[in-house]
Amino acid sequence: MAQLLDGKSLSLEIREDVKNRVEKLIHKNGITPHLAVILVGDNPASQSYVKGKETACRKAGIISTVVKVDALISEVELLKIVDDLNNDTSVHGILLQLPIPKHLNAENVIEHIRSDKDVDGFTPKNVALLTNGFPHLVPCTPLGIIRILKKYHIPIEGQHCVVIGRSQIVGKPMASLLLRENGTVTICHSRTKDLQAMAKTADILVVAMGKPKMVNSSYIKTGATVIDVGISRVDDVIVGDVEFESAEKVAGFITPVPGGVGPMTIACLLENTLTCYESLVENKR
Numbered sequence: 001m002a003q004l005l006d007g008k009s010l011s012l013e014i015r016e017d018v019k020n021r022v023e024k025l026i027h028k029n030g031i032t033p034h035l036a037v038i039l040v041g042d043n044p045a046s047q048s049y050v051k052g053k054e055t056a057c058r059k060a061g062i063i064s065t066v067v068k069v070d071a072l073i074s075e076v077e078l079l080k081i082v083d084d085l086n087n088d089t090s091v092h093g094i095l096l097q098l099p100i101p102k103h104l105n106a107e108n109v110i111e112h113i114r115s116d117k118d119v120d121g122f123t124p125k126n127v128a129l130l131t132n133g134f135p136h137l138v139p140c141t142p143l144g145i146i147r148i149l150k151k152y153h154i155p156i157e158g159q160h161c162v163v164i165g166r167s168q169i170v171g172k173p174m175a176s177l178l179l180r181e182n183g184t185v186t187i188c189h190s191r192t193k194d195l196q197a198m199a200k201t202a203d204i205l206v207v208a209m210g211k212p213k214m215v216n217s218s219y220i221k222t223g224a225t226v227i228d229v230g231i232s233r234v235d236d237v238i239v240g241d242v243e244f245e246s247a248e249k250v251a252g253f254i255t256p257v258p259g260g261v262g263p264m265t266i267a268c269l270l271e272n273t274l275t276c277y278e279s280l281v282e283n284k285r
């Protein structure tokens with residue numbers, strides 16, 4: 001039976017640490033860290049994610065402002081909102097909640113966010129820094145996964161790491177981070193031939209497809225570490241991309257869904273907010 005990788009309890013440790021750091025930073029600088037989240041439209045899943053981020057900020061002592069805008073907003077108007085937040089010295093981190101309505105170009109809007117306020121690590125400058133091996137602000141989900149692997153002393157160096165999924169927010173930055181830790185990295189996607197055989201060669205298998213329970217024990221090498229990033233709602237239940245019941249019989253370590261990667265994403269968002277704060281407030285003193 002696999003050992004459970006408990007992202008929930010690690011995330012609580014990180015959040016407690018962030019809270020202590022926030023108290024010290026406020027005491028030292030007289031300025032409270034502040035995250036602004038832009039929420040376009042009324043997608044229920046986005047609203048619920050934003051609420052989770054707001055609560056986490058509040059508990060950590062970070063100010064969180066949610067800028068709610070109508071789904072029909074024009075791109076010019078949205079860019080103006082980003083500009084205002086870029087120029088607002090009381091705001092240290094800016095997050096655009098994705099997805100945004102199709103008439104808006106998400107890449108354009110993200111490119112507009114100041115790279116030193118880019119808590120998601122999605123702007124071209126932060127992507128380039130990560131790809132070139134000098135990460136500064138790193139996307140929260142893959143960062144959280146590295147934190148889990150380190151917490152449980154799972155070696156990455158020299159290990160074969162297979163990442164299923166090549167999105168900008170999970171798969172690609174995950175591969176860059178694993179490579180930086182000297183893993184041997186393979187990225188799989190929807191055109192990969194014989195995904196199952198490829199996955200089965202992994203010492204560390206990161207699954208980020210958005211295909212509920214697709215990866216079962218037949219994709220997993222005995223003793224491998226399995227990280228399930230997927231979040232899908234099936235019959236009103238949240239499930240991952242991994243069929244946990246069969247996978248845990250073969251894997252050495254495995255993240256549950258919920259309670260694995262998800263809570264770490266929020267914890268790393270808080271940490272990234274402090275990274276922005278430190279570079280904007282502390283380094284300019």
Ligand SMILES: NC(=O)c1ccc[n+]([C@@H]2O[C@H](COP(=O)([O-])OP(=O)(O)OC[C@H]3O[C@@H](n4cnc5c(N)ncnc54)[C@H](OP(=O)(O)O)[C@@H]3O)[C@@H](O)[C@H]2O)c1
Pocket residue numbers: 141164165166167168169170171188189190191192195208209210211229230231232261262263265
């Ligand atoms: N836990 C968290 O905090 C967290 C954070 C972010 C996302 N998520 C979840 O993680 C999942 C992935 O998110 P995402 O934003 O990366 O999704 P995405 O942008 O839709 O990307 C999915 C990736 O999976 C690949 N893929 C899809 N079907 C496949 C198949 N049958 N075989 C092999 N590869 C396949 C796609 O390949 P192509 O590129 O070829 O299309 C794509 O690269 C979703 O369930 C999402 O909700 C969770």
